[in-house]
Amino acid sequence: MSLVMEPAPRAPMLTEDQLRNRRRRNLAIGLAVGFMALLFYVITIVKVGPGVFQPMR
Amino acid sequence: MSLISQESASAGAVASSDYAAGPGAFFSLLKPRVMSLVVLTALAGMLIAPGRVHPVVGFASLLAISIGAGAAGALNMWWDADIDALMARTRLRAVPSGVIAPGEALYFGVTLAFFALLTLAAAANLLAAGLLAFTIFFYVVIYTMWLKRLTPQNIVIGGAAGALPPVVGCAAVSGSVTLDSLLLFAIIFVWTPPHFWALALVKSRDYERAGVPMMPNARGSARTRLEILLYSLLLAPLGVAPWLTGMAGGLYAAASIVLGAVLVGLAVRVYRVREGPQANPAALRLFGFTILYLFVLFGLIVLERGSGLFELWGL
Numbered sequence: 315m316s317l318v319m320e321p322a323p324r325a326p327m328l329t330e331d332q333l334r335n336r337r338r339r340n341l342a343i344g345l346a347v348g349f350m351a352l353l354f355y356v357i358t359i360v361k362v363g364p365g366v367f368q369p370m371r
Numbered sequence: 372m373s374l375i376s377q378e379s380a381s382a383g384a385v386a387s388s389d390y391a392a393g394p395g396a397f398f399s400l401l402k403p404r405v406m407s408l409v410v411l412t413a414l415a416g417m418l419i420a421p422g423r424v425h426p427v428v429g430f431a432s433l434l435a436i437s438i439g440a441g442a443a444g445a446l447n448m449w450w451d452a453d454i455d456a457l458m459a460r461t462r463l464r465a466v467p468s469g470v471i472a473p474g475e476a477l478y479f480g481v482t483l484a485f486f487a488l489l490t491l492a493a494a495a496n497l498l499a500a501g502l503l504a505f506t507i508f509f510y511v512v513i514y515t516m517w518l519k520r521l522t523p524q525n526i527v528i529g530g531a532a533g534a535l536p537p538v539v540g541c542a543a544v545s546g547s548v549t550l551d552s553l554l555l556f557a558i559i560f561v562w563t564p565p566h567f568w569a570l571a572l573v574k575s576r577d578y579e580r581a582g583v584p585m586m587p588n589a590r591g592s593a594r595t596r597l598e599i600l601l602y603s604l605l606l607a608p609l610g611v612a613p614w615l616t617g618m619a620g621g622l623y624a625a626a627s628i629v630l631g632a633v634l635v636g637l638a639v640r641v642y643r644v645r646e647g648p649q650a651n652p653a654a655l656r657l658f659g660f661t662i663l664y665l666f667v668l669f670g671l672i673v674l675e676r677g678s679g680l681f682e683l684w685g686l
Contacts, residue, residue: 335393342394350486353431357494360427 392471399465400448400476401441401483408665409440409536412559415669416540418676419551419618424495424544431494432543436536439487439503443510443532445480449473450515454581460574480511495543502542506535520582523589530563531556551618555669558613561606562665565599565638569658572596572641573651596642599657603638607631610668623671630664 328336413436417429424432448455448466456467465471471479484507492500514529522528534556541552568586571578572595575587586595610631614624637657644653 338393339397342397350490353434353490354493356427357431360425361494 392465396465396470397479400445400471400479402444405444406437406441410437411666411669411673412555413437413536413540415672416537416552416555417544418673420541420544420549422545428494429544431490432499432540435487435491435494436503436539438483439507440536442480442483442487443507445476445483446511447515449476449480450511454583457581458577460577491543496546498546499539499543502535502539506532506539521584523584523586526567527564530560533563534559551616554612554616554618558609559665561602561609562661564602565606566658566661568595568599569641569654569661572654592645596645600638600642603635607635613672619672620675623668623675626667626671630667634660634664
């Protein structure tokens with residue numbers, strides 16, 4: 315084992331603009347994922363209909 | 372300690388584009404104006420399809436088709452960043468301007484394509500999803516990666532990708548490919564060359580600088596103008612065909628005849644006015660009119676078919 319240690323990787327320093335854009339991107343991704351989940355839920359209900367609540371036989 | 376401080380200071384703020392882009396820059400990768408045309412043509416394909424689907428399924432299908440088209444646009448911008456940087460028309464796009472890193476555009480496009488196909492398969496059927504997958508593949512691999520830099524027929528053959536959305540829309544509703552949807556495909560397919568070549572006539576130096584063999588810089592202005600005229604002469608009667616087959620009504624018939632005549636008139640002018648200060652404006656006028664032509668024709672199909680749909684839903 316080497317006694318010379320690798321320097322720990324540093325997180326990049328972001329400007330205010332970059333931080334704001336990252337927050338906006340995260341928000342957009344979150345909204346898109348939430349919308350996708352809701353869309354698949356509604357599609358399932360529409361395609362399966364009331365039978366989705368019936369126990370499988 | 373001082374050494375660490377100096378290193379930190381020299382690192383400074385991140386210069387990479389990895390963190391610079393906001394959601395708007397990513398949205399621009401989807402080519403929103405092209406997407407709006409895809410939405411319209413795919414909706415027309417859905418409305419002329421035999422059978423009906425639940426509005427939620429219809430909405431999800433339309434969304435998936437438009438996102439799939441947007442994904443293809445993002446992958447196109449990823450691959451073409453090198454030539455986009457050389458052309459005045461495209462050098463400010465997100466990737467060549469450095470706002471978005473090429474890798475980001477690639478992952479963005481692939482992710483969107485995956486979810487678009489998944490959504491269409493879940494909401495509609497596998498045929499529609501398969502056709503959308505083929506559309507994306509054709510646009511990205513056949514057109515962007517292969518034909519665009521190879522042959523002046525690039526946009527003729529590649530135009531098939533842009534013409535497929537009505538077929539995908541029809542398949543999403545009916546589970547099949549009908550002759551009516553293939554007629555809409557043919558209209559967009561024949562519309563593509565005069566549309567792109569009218570712009571290419573004006574931007575031929577751009578394409579030449581980038582090494583893209585578009586018709587004007589590869590075969591010359593005269594040949595391009597002749598082909599624009601020939602395709603326009605073919606498009607004008609083809610545009611009326613949906614009325615002849617009963618797919619569209621009287622309003623469409625009147626508009627398609629008038630717009631077709633204007634289109635041919637503008638194409639004749641582009642053919643005749645080859646030099647001088649009027650040459651480029653004539654080409655740009657035809658380019659702008661081709662956009663109007665397609666929007667109006669497909670908009671009227673949507674209007675005529677859509678009104679019946681609202682009655683069906685009791686709205």
